Amino acid sequence: MPFMLMRTAAVLAAGFLIAGPSHAVQGATRIGGATAEPTASTPGQCPAHWTADDLPIPPPPVTGTGTGTRIQSVAALSTTDAFALLADYQESDVYHFTHGSWQKLADLNSNDISFSAVTIVAKSDTDVWVAGTSETATYVPEAWHFDGFTWTDHPATLSPQALMLAAAQGSDGVLYVVGSSLGPNGPNRGIVWAYNGSAWSDLTPTNPRYQYDAIAVTPDGRLVVGATNGLLQERSGATWTTVRLSAPVTAVTGISVSPDGTVYAIGAAAGNQPVLIEQRPGSQSAAVLDAPAAPPAISTTTELGVVAVGRDDVWLLGPLITHFDGSRFITATTPDSSISGGVSLGPDILAYSNSENAFIAICPVQVTRDAIVPSHHRTPIGAQMFWSVPTTGAGSRHELVAPGMFDSGPIGPGSSFEEDLFAAATYVVRDTGTGATQTVGVPASVTPASGATSTVFTVTCASLQAPPGYAYRVLIQRPGSAGYTLLTTTSLPTTTFLPYHGTGAYRFECAVQTPEGVTAPSPPAAISVS
Secondary structure, X not given: OOOOEEOOOEEOOOOOEEOOOEEEEOOOOEEOOOOOOOOEOOOOOOOOOOOOOOEOOOOOOOOOOXXXXXXXXXXXXXXXXXXXXXXXXXXXXXXXXXXXXXXXXXXXXXXOOOEEEEEEEEEEOOEEEEEEEEOOOOOEEEEEEEOOOOEEEXXXXXXXXXXXXXXXXXXXXXXXXXXXXXXXXXXXXXXXXXXXXXXEEEOOOOOOOOXXXXXXXXXXXXXXEEEOOOOEEEEEOOEEEEOEEOOOOOEEEEEEEOOOOOEEEEEEEHHHEEXXXXXXXXXXXXXXXXXXXOOOOOOOOOOOEEEEEEOOEEEEEOOEEEXXXXXXXXXXXXXXXXXXXXXXEOXXXXXXXOXXXXXXXXXXXXXXXXXXXXXXXXXXXXXXXXXXXXXOOXXXXXXXXXXXXXXXXXXXXXXXXXXEEOEOEEEEEEEOOOOOEEEEEEOOEEEOOEEOOOOOEEEEOEOOOOOOOOEEEEEEEOOOOOOOEEEEEEOOOXXXXXXXXXXXXXXXXXXXXXXXXXXXXXXXXXXXXX
């Protein structure tokens, strides 16, 4: 049976590459019966796979005196202009990414040693807010504003004791914060406050839940807030409305709004089941969708962040990185650590982990009217790759073909195609609809990287045994040789090698022998023998 497959394109507005294990969760369940060492790269570019290197924005430096200093929150204006809040016990440091590097703007604890910063939001370089609480005996809510020159505290005097837990800014620059006022026994009344540049006002709904954890502002100015015990409410003008959910939810922990006004919230249902809540513009109700749950071995089971790039183009961030395309979830195991949150950089997502102080890029590969962007890629053996066609401006017909390896079948605007690149090779992907091409290099790997003439090296050409009709060709360049010769042809994913030709540098390439011919050789892997 030939291994080349004709795939049915899935509707996925933002494609991505995943270096690591992944799975697709077909047919998203709608509960309640609905169906359903870092360096900066050239600004604006993205490597299009999970990585800690060559990010559009590098991670900020960790320079705090405490061992627990971490990325608490990020606000990105563009790929060349971003703000990061780094926090630890009695440390609330603000950094600004500009002109290709991070600059420290402030240590807000120099003014109040007890200030605990929670979130940062920004509309411009001269309109930046950091909200949190002074954790003195009275728990005073504080909001610090940066006007480009000076940091000024605008204490919220609406309650003498309160916790600020999340913030958002409207298009008019008004700051909105949510959290809880405090009583003798802790949080006892949810709060929704606003600061218009001169005074605070209390916008809290009548009979609020005891704590609000999430807030967002829609393009038309509506406020949307989420409560700890599963309430989703919106404010239009001066009127609050409780959004009808298709099923009970126990918590709403994050909210993001797509450019068209669709509201997406994350939270949990009974049994700590992760959920995505989807509210279309103009609707007073929302669908609750069962999202993929993290494996039992992962201690954090619910998602911590959500970013809506567009309608039916949503990223859930936490113990898993999951994309929702309006009909299904596609999930990848988070590399290294759980993700704390993320921000949108156009079609790309810059996610961050406060446990590893790391940024992770989630970037689309775009199939446009006359090109596949970017035109050259490199990704590891076993990576899962997605090519996506933008909803508008990309033309009506595309079909991606790598001879002998895959054929996407027709894919149109707003759809995508996925392929697992299981073998090292250089693949030339051609869009038969436009003639555009892309080169995807999957390098071979060799372990160990160095050794003696008695060392047995392992050359890896694939992540699985070759399918029937296929084989892996292992090529070698020995010390002093100008070219490569065939070492072996095998169906096994790995080959062992003993450098009996002596010391020096050896290089290896792999190619895939298919029923339609042999692919171009992979990018090489090298070893040093001494």
